Amino acid sequence: MEFKTSSDTISSISTDGIIVAYYEDSNSLSFDDAIKEIISLGDFTGKFKQKLMLYNVSGVTSKRVLLVGLGKKEEVDHEKIRVMASLGSRALRDLGVKNIAIEALNGDAMSTAEGVILGLYRFDELKTMDLDKLKTVDQITFVGNDEKAWNKGINVATGENHARRLAELPSNYATPTYVAEHAAELLKEFDNTKVEIHDEKWARKRKMGSFLSVTEGTDRPAKFLEMRYNGGEEGDKPLVLVGKGITFDTGGISLKPSAGMGNMRGDMGGAAAVIGAMYAIAANKLKVNVIGLTPLAENMPSSKATNPSDVVTASNGKTIQVDNTDAEGRLILADALVYAEEFKPHTVIDLATLTGAMMVALGNVYIGAFSRSDDLWKEIDNAGINTNQKFWRMPLDKSYRKQLKTPLADLNNVGGRAGGSCTAAIFLGEFIELERWAHLDIAGVAWTTSVEDYQPKGMTGKPVRALANLAENYSK
Numbered sequence: 001m002e003f004k005t006s007s008d009t010i011s012s013i014s015t016d017g018i019i020v021a022y023y024e025d026s027n028s029l030s031f032d033d034a035i036k037e038i039i040s041l042g043d044f045t046g047k048f049k050q051k052l053m054l055y056n057v058s059g060v061t062s063k064r065v066l067l068v069g070l071g072k073k074e075e076v077d078h079e080k081i082r083v084m085a086s087l088g089s090r091a092l093r094d095l096g097v098k099n100i101a102i103e104a105l106n107g108d109a110m111s112t113a114e115g116v117i118l119g120l121y122r123f124d125e126l127k128t129m130d131l132d133k134l135k136t137v138d139q140i141t142f143v144g145n146d147e148k149a150w151n152k153g154i155n156v157a158t159g160e161n162h163a164r165r166l167a168e169l170p171s172n173y174a175t176p177t178y179v180a181e182h183a184a185e186l187l188k189e190f191d192n193t194k195v196e197i198h199d200e201k202w203a204r205k206r207k208m209g210s211f212l213s214v215t216e217g218t219d220r221p222a223k224f225l226e227m228r229y230n231g232g233e234e235g236d237k238p239l240v241l242v243g244k245g246i247t248f249d250t251g252g253i254s255l256k257p258s259a260g261m262g263n264m265r266g267d268m269g270g271a272a273a274v275i276g277a278m279y280a281i282a283a284n285k286l287k288v289n290v291i292g293l294t295p296l297a298e299n300m301p302s303s304k305a306t307n308p309s310d311v312v313t314a315s316n317g318k319t320i321q322v323d324n325t326d327a328e329g330r331l332i333l334a335d336a337l338v339y340a341e342e343f344k345p346h347t348v349i350d351l352a353t354l355t356g357a358m359m360v361a362l363g364n365v366y367i368g369a370f371s372r373s374d375d376l377w378k379e380i381d382n383a384g385i386n387t388n389q390k391f392w393r394m395p396l397d398k399s400y401r402k403q404l405k406t407p408l409a410d411l412n413n414v415g416g417r418a419g420g421s422c423t424a425a426i427f428l429g430e431f432i433e434l435e436r437w438a439h440l441d442i443a444g445v446a447w448t449t450s451v452e453d454y455q456p457k458g459m460t461g462k463p464v465r466a467l468a469n470l471a472e473n474y475s476k
């Protein structure tokens, strides 16, 4: 799929179909006459989510005009624009249209581009005989003068699609090695980026015994991916993003039940979102220094795997009793957070599909956010509101710490059923001292089981847009 921007007018451009906004009130289309009758019959009123296809519209060069309803002009917001840009472009694609042009709906180029690109995304690269593949849009032209805003939306949505794809790819494709090398490949085209792929030897030298304990059971080598983007001034303290990268979570010796286990290919959704965000941030040339860290490993049972009650030592010297090998996310993040702090960051944010309990608490709507810093929480909350990838603050309270007490070591890696997401967050807090640290538990939102407005069934890539927005907020 090729994206173009054009400063032609939408009526003069020649494509197989154009998408134009229509309101319930206040319209001023050049071809208003063509639809007077349809409007007066009441078949189409411009209500949000309505669509109307017109053919042979005089004064319009393209073959088809798809009007998309945005509702009342006063009530239009970014999300409605994303939704209609998606539903409009999908409708044309489903007709087999190859070449689409769209105007900046309600003048909002960024949200329009996001809606189109996120809405048309499909994971079909592993299918060789899929008829849907024939219905693929080849070219989209974004029409209007706001080139900068178009590109912003294109880059952020493309970053989110990269995250979706990486999370969706099954574990025999998306091994730790593949994920790391692919991230390096994606960032190669941008200025000011540097990627290092560390191996297990490097991790051993740094005494990352907690991270390494998770990879004992698999023959696929673990990797520790370090991505740097220096868009800010030299010496500006960086924002560090840390993503959980379990390429498959069987649970290890504490084996998961088989039903639905395949979704655990998406247990690197945190890492995927960090990679997607790095892409978006670098592509948009934000004036900020950002480091992305993702420990990548596969959690497998075997004769060499960690056993329940084994004790491991993290890189800050703390000992951990691994009572449940299925609580592996916090083990790989522990060493990653210790490492993150070495960069003297102004902010550290980790993202992880960490606990099933998070899914139970907030469902697939809100991301749980834990932070010691009220300021950082407010910044994250705002980024969520700006992008409609919403966060809900969860308690990071020392009172949960006692659930992690254990006879054999400094702390246990599990704290019982009660407050499972809160004890996981407190566990992570043992490995980072920085006040401006936040832990985002994305377990509930990492995938969906139904098609949504601009989200196909499957891995969501959330919250790349929110992270990009947050980084923009720090950009000078």
Ligand code: BES
Residues within 6 Å of the ligand: 249, 251, 267, 324, 326, 327, 328, 329, 353, 354, 355, 356, 357, 359, 414, 415, 420, 443, 444
């Ligand atoms: N990756 C899972 C968490 C998860 C579960 C994410 C469902 C998305 C959907 C994590 O590694 C895990 O297994 N967590 C355990 C922790 C428990 C053993 C304390 C869980 O939530 O059951």
Ligand code: MN
Residues within 6 Å of the ligand: 249, 251, 325, 326, 327, 328, 329
């Ligand atoms: Mn697990």
Ligand code: ZN
Residues within 6 Å of the ligand: 246, 249, 267, 326, 328, 329, 353, 354
């Ligand atoms: Zn996991």
